[in-house]
Amino acid sequence: xxxxxxxxxxxxxxxxxxxxxxxxxxxxxxxxxxxxxxxxxxxxxxxxxxxxxxxxxxxxxxxxxxxxxxxxxxxxxxxxxxxxxxxxxxxxxxxxxx
Amino acid sequence: xxxxxxxxxxxxxxxxxxxxxxxxxxxxxxxxxxxxxxxxxxxxxxxxxxxxxxxxxxxxxxxxxxxxxxxxxxxxxxxxxxxxxxxxxxxxxxxxxxxxxxxxxxxxxxxxxxxxxxxxxxxxxxxxxxxxxxxxxxxxxxxxxxxxxxxxxxxxxxxxxxxxxxxxxxxxxxxxxxxxxxxxxxxxxxxxxxxxxxxxxxxxxxxxxxxxxxxxxxxxxxxxxxxxxxxxxxxxxxxxxxxxxxxxxxxxxxxxxxxxxxxxxxxxxxxxxxxxxxxxxxxxxxxxxxxxxxxxxxxxxxxxxxxxxxxxxxxxxxxxxxxxxxxxxxxxxxxxxxxxxxxxxxxxxxxxxxxxxxxxxxxxxxxxxxxxxxxxxxxxxxxxxxxxxxxxxxxxxxxxxxxxxxxxxxxxxxxxxxxxxxxxxxxxxxxxxxxxxxxxxxxxxxxxxxxxxxxxxxxxxxxxxxxxxxxxxxxxxxxxxxxxxxxxxxxxxxxxxxxxxxxxxx
Numbered sequence: 001x002x003x004x005x006x007x008x009x010x011x012x013x014x015x016x017x018x019x020x021x022x023x024x025x026x027x028x029x030x031x032x033x034x035x036x037x038x039x040x041x042x043x044x045x046x047x048x049x050x051x052x053x054x055x056x057x058x059x060x061x062x063x064x065x066x067x068x069x070x071x072x073x074x075x076x077x078x079x080x081x082x083x084x085x086x087x088x089x090x091x092x093x094x095x096x097x098x
Numbered sequence: 099x100x101x102x103x104x105x106x107x108x109x110x111x112x113x114x115x116x117x118x119x120x121x122x123x124x125x126x127x128x129x130x131x132x133x134x135x136x137x138x139x140x141x142x143x144x145x146x147x148x149x150x151x152x153x154x155x156x157x158x159x160x161x162x163x164x165x166x167x168x169x170x171x172x173x174x175x176x177x178x179x180x181x182x183x184x185x186x187x188x189x190x191x192x193x194x195x196x197x198x199x200x201x202x203x204x205x206x207x208x209x210x211x212x213x214x215x216x217x218x219x220x221x222x223x224x225x226x227x228x229x230x231x232x233x234x235x236x237x238x239x240x241x242x243x244x245x246x247x248x249x250x251x252x253x254x255x256x257x258x259x260x261x262x263x264x265x266x267x268x269x270x271x272x273x274x275x276x277x278x279x280x281x282x283x284x285x286x287x288x289x290x291x292x293x294x295x296x297x298x299x300x301x302x303x304x305x306x307x308x309x310x311x312x313x314x315x316x317x318x319x320x321x322x323x324x325x326x327x328x329x330x331x332x333x334x335x336x337x338x339x340x341x342x343x344x345x346x347x348x349x350x351x352x353x354x355x356x357x358x359x360x361x362x363x364x365x366x367x368x369x370x371x372x373x374x375x376x377x378x379x380x381x382x383x384x385x386x387x388x389x390x391x392x393x394x395x396x397x398x399x400x401x402x403x404x405x406x407x408x409x410x411x412x413x414x415x416x417x418x419x420x421x422x423x424x425x426x427x428x429x430x431x432x433x434x435x436x437x438x439x440x441x442x443x444x445x446x447x448x449x450x451x452x453x454x455x456x457x458x459x460x461x462x463x464x465x466x467x468x469x470x471x472x473x474x475x476x477x478x479x480x481x482x483x484x485x486x487x488x489x490x491x492x493x494x495x496x497x498x499x500x501x502x503x504x505x506x507x508x509x510x511x512x513x514x515x516x517x518x519x520x521x522x523x524x525x526x527x528x529x530x531x532x533x534x535x536x537x538x539x540x541x542x543x544x545x546x547x548x549x550x551x552x553x554x555x556x557x558x559x560x561x562x563x564x565x566x567x568x569x570x571x572x573x574x575x576x577x578x579x580x581x582x583x584x585x586x587x588x589x590x591x592x593x594x595x596x597x598x599x600x601x602x603x604x
Contacts, residue, residue: 011217043217047224050217056166056198057213057246070206074213084208 002088004028004036005065011058012044020059020075027078030090061085108318111233111269114152115145117338121322122313127294130317131260131270136298141309141330142273144180145298146235147173148335149271150193151182159232160192162225164218167241170195180335194229196221200245209246215255223262234268240275293317299325307446308482311338327485329448337452339489350527350552354465354500357395358388360571364547364556369528371464372498373551374491376471376523378505379532383543384564385504386410386418388532389467391568392502394424397434401464404457407439408473415439421566433461442477447486450474455493465500471522472506484521491525527551532562537575545571 006024010017021040028036043050043058053062063070063085072084082090110124119125126132136142150161165173173195177184187193198218200207226234236259243252256272263270276297295314300307310325328338353368362368369375379385386409396403407415415437416426429435438457440450458466468474468490475483494501505522523529529548534541545562547555558574 009217011214011220016212016214044220047220050221051196051225054197054199055221056218056242057215058217059213068206070208072208072210074210076208076210080208080210 001033006038007062007064008040009043009055009060031087113149114156115148115336117340120340121326123320127317128269129264129267132294133272133274134296135274135276137276140298140300142298143237144330144336146237146271146273147177150233150235153233154187154192160229161233162194162229162231164196164236166198169199170197194225196225215251218255219259222259234263234270236272238273327448329452331452341488355395357391358569366553366555371500373527374501375528376526377530380507383532386469387569389469389502390419393467396465397429402434402461403465404436404463406454406468408442412437412439436461442474447478447482451486451489463499468503470504470506487522
């Protein structure tokens with residue numbers, strides 16, 4: 001069982017922010033032996049958080065746990081995103097006993 | 099971008115960068131953005147940093163520095179070199195970094211598509227409001243472009259950011275990399291904020307580094323045309339050399355004591371304050387003695403002096419002044435005398451100039467003497483030397499400092515002024531010749547005032563001697579002709595008596 005902690009930086013409650021969050025949720029739900037936690041930070045409301053994290057673009061997704069930090073800026077396909085975040089294989093990828 | 103505007107002279111914001119406000123006729127257009135473009139190492143980051151630093155130091159205008167390349171921590175260390183206490187200003191709330199650098203821990207950054215850079219605008223605007231900033235520097239767009247390949251997105255956020263900063267009444271400097279010295283602007287971002295453009299160049303001329311700055315355009319405002327040399331000095335930062343002599347100089351009227359026995363009589367009562375005098379002579383004629391006496395006469399009169407030496411060490415110069423009854427270390431300690439001693443080759447002409455200006459500014463100099471232009475001349479390209487001469491003269495005139503420089507002469511006799519120094523001669527207000535002549539088979543030393551702007555002067559050629567307490571000017575040599583050419587002949591006694599009657603000595 002691997003625990004993931006993500007932080008998603010968005011700028012306001014936009015459609016783009018919403019779809020980035022949905023994509024990440026769907027991706028994590030489809031993984032085996034995985035628990036995850038997603039914190040959404042609206043940098044419009046908290047510019048000082050953007051300063052501390054050096055956010056220059058939205059959406060920016062940080063994989064906070066496990067280390068090291070991985071940062072994804074903008075949209076990736078779900079496959080690319082899974083690879084970038086080093087997620088375990090999905091439910092449908094075979095090898096799982098039924 | 100705002101082509102419909104018909105504003106005339108826009109208000110300027112004096113940057114406080116030395117020389118820049120002069121060539122731009124007052125600084126950058128206020129509440130507007132200026133692109134400072136240059137290749138790597140051209141000094142654009144120093145320009146951006148100093149724009150903020152001088153704002154705080156000279157004008158009490160807080161600033162925000164946006165860094166895309168180097169992290170803020172590295173910038174803080176970098177500016178310490180120039181003596182700008184940025185951490186103190188940060189704690190006073192007068193300087194804010196917006197750190198948009200990739201950061202060391204971000205080695206694993208994956209950039210996808212459809213990102214929005216608007217958060218940058220929010221961070222910058224928020225920092226400006228928090229700081230009460232009047233100035234913003236953004237360094238550099240080139241780095242942002244290389245991190246985010248989407249030129250459209252970068253352009254969009256920069257245009258929106260500068261529009262917002264203009265609206266907030268903030269004056270902004272944006273640095274932009276140029277890959278090629280010859281290309282005025284990087285393709286793809288030229289539609290940026292190009293109402294105001296300053297170009298920095300770093301080129302190699304006759305194996306000597308040459309930095310120049312050019313104001314390409316400033317919206318709705320006049321500025322000087324052409325490229326101006328500049329240096330990046332360890333203590334003064336970026337210093338532009340305006341290369342022109344002010345035309346609105348007050349007429350010279352106040353005469354100053356030379357300290358040389360008999361010389362003030364030759365110049366109709368003394369050289370003028372803020373005049374530049376060239377002392378020409380071959381080796382051993384006493385040019386160095388001449389200018390040192392002039393320097394110490396200034397210190398005696400309570401006028402701080404700078405002695406610039408390219409030929410002798412400080413110790414040699416001090417030894418030369420030993421019999422004159424001055425306590426040199428005491429004069430140095432009290433700030434009345436400052437030596438600037440260098441080998442000509444260790445710096446570029448521009449660096450020498452900035453160093454001399456720095457010393458003169460430090461002590462509030464009234465006199466500057468330089469020994470010699472000939473040694474300096476040999477150390478670099480002619481063009482740069484000529485610019486040095488213009489730059490130094492302009493500086494002396496601007497500060498109403500009296501200058502005296504020596505120049506050597508290749509041949510021991512005669513009056514030729516070397517072609518390479520014609521330029522210097524033209525810039526000087528007075529020229530003094532020190533020469534060897536042969537009279538009745540004996541070598542004598544003579545002095546003549548060849549020109550003196552704005553005053554009558556002695557046309558006689560006078561003999562002089564140098565004793566333990568300095569130079570003494572004596573009687574005119576009236577029985578000898580051909581002194582200037584070096585081919586002398588003697589008049590007989592009768593003829594010389596007749597001439598004496600026709601032209602009595604004053």
